Amino acid sequence: MTFTRIAALAATTALTATAAFADAHVDRTGWPESFTVGTASQGGTFFVYGSGWANLVADELGISGGAEVTGGPMQNMALVHTGEAQFGLTTMGPAAESYAGTNPIAPGLQMTGACAMFPMYQTPFSITTLASSGITSISDIPAGARIGFGPAGSTSDTYFPAMLTALGIEYDRRNGGWDDLGGQLQDGLLDVIAFAAGVPIPAVSQLEVQTDINIIEFTEEEQAAILEAFPVSAFEIAPSTYTTLEAPARSVAMWNFAIANCDLPESFVYAVTDVVMSDNERMVGIHSSARETLPENWDKNTSLMWHPGAARWFIENAGATIDPATIYGN
Structure with a gap:
């Protein structure tokens, strides 16, 4: 399964102390040296939105990262499930089909290695x-x-x-x-x-x-x-x-949701979620559809298991009442 690299990886230099998780007190054990975000074709909202938040996270966390052109939600579920992409964008329908093993990319494979991270937009x-x-x-x-x-x-x-x-x-x-x-x-x-x-x-x-x-x-x-x-x-x-x-x-x-490989470190996904969800104005600057990228929309996840790092962020910062049985690893 291949896909074309479009966005150049962001610089890996350390950032200023204003970045949310850039200081030395954060446990970065197991964090990847770089990451990719599976989006969709150029000319679509997924590509613009995904490229923007990939660059934002890379800048804020001081990690090399960027977006990839893909076939969209179904392929992103497969890429994130296998770990070929650390992150991706999907919609609830394809997510449910992928969990059920009816994703046409790999019929019969239940792609439960992809976890919910944060709500995007409708x-x-x-x-x-x-x-x-x-x-x-x-x-x-x-x-x-x-x-x-x-x-x-x-x-x-x-x-x-x-x-x-x-x-x-x-x-x-x-x-x-x-x-x-x-x-x-x-x-x-x-x-x-x-x-x-x-x-x-x-x-x-x-x-x-x-x-x-x-x-x-x-x-x-x-x-x-x-x-x-x-x-x-x-x-x-x-x-x-x-x-x-x-x-x-x-x-x-x-509804669309950002997804993360379920085995990524909890602290890393918590940090990524914090970068995206803590400043909606920056996200709207990437694409106006991000007006719906709001903490209160956590409950629009109707199909996916939660990544424990993302679940912890929404519980601690948005008062989310996420059922522990829906959190990966519980």
Whole structure:
């Protein structure tokens, strides 16, 4: 299982005493000399968010670290489970499938070596077309439409095709990175892109600068049908998210969580969690979706065992009532 290194590793020099865990009093026994964070394709929110917090943690803790382009949540579960990546980003649906042994990357393997670290944000499911296509609703999508669902094995590729099938849409399924699919849509090689990513999605923001697009919402009936059939919750994309939107766009969403290899030292994961969760303003500066990267959202973990270092941080700093039976190693 290979993946391409994109972010250069951050400098390993010691930092100033203002860094939360950079002083000599912290037990760094067993800490890795470097770390990687599995994200997703370029042009998606996972890559921007993951690259940003990887660099932030590397800077604050004085450890070499950076982000990796991957196939997204399913592959990240596999990479973190095996320890090929120390950290990764996933969503609750793929996490549950990976624990159950139904991850398509390694069917039958229960990937219980990946533990919950901290809540990220909700991933809305949204549809984008060129305005010139005339498609203004899901029911307008013609039979056989060429739909880009993101990287193979991503949250979007795992759930959006099934959602559209449930809504009676017939399509020609295409995969690729978000930047690439955005270019294909603009060049007329795709009819629709079905995104599942934190908003604003960089590829959509870029598209609406370059051309006129439609952002398609679910009808109330379509939303209700999807809520009944899939592990998602109701969501509205705020009109301030994109210049194209003039009103809230009805959608559904799934929570994302950062994950850590369960065998990483407790003190290390505690320190990483502290860097990310103690200053939300810095995280929002990385990507606006981090407005939901808040301590009180610890309870959105519905699928994963907790890493003991992360669990201790939320118990001590956020008043979390985490069941000890859900903490790895207990």
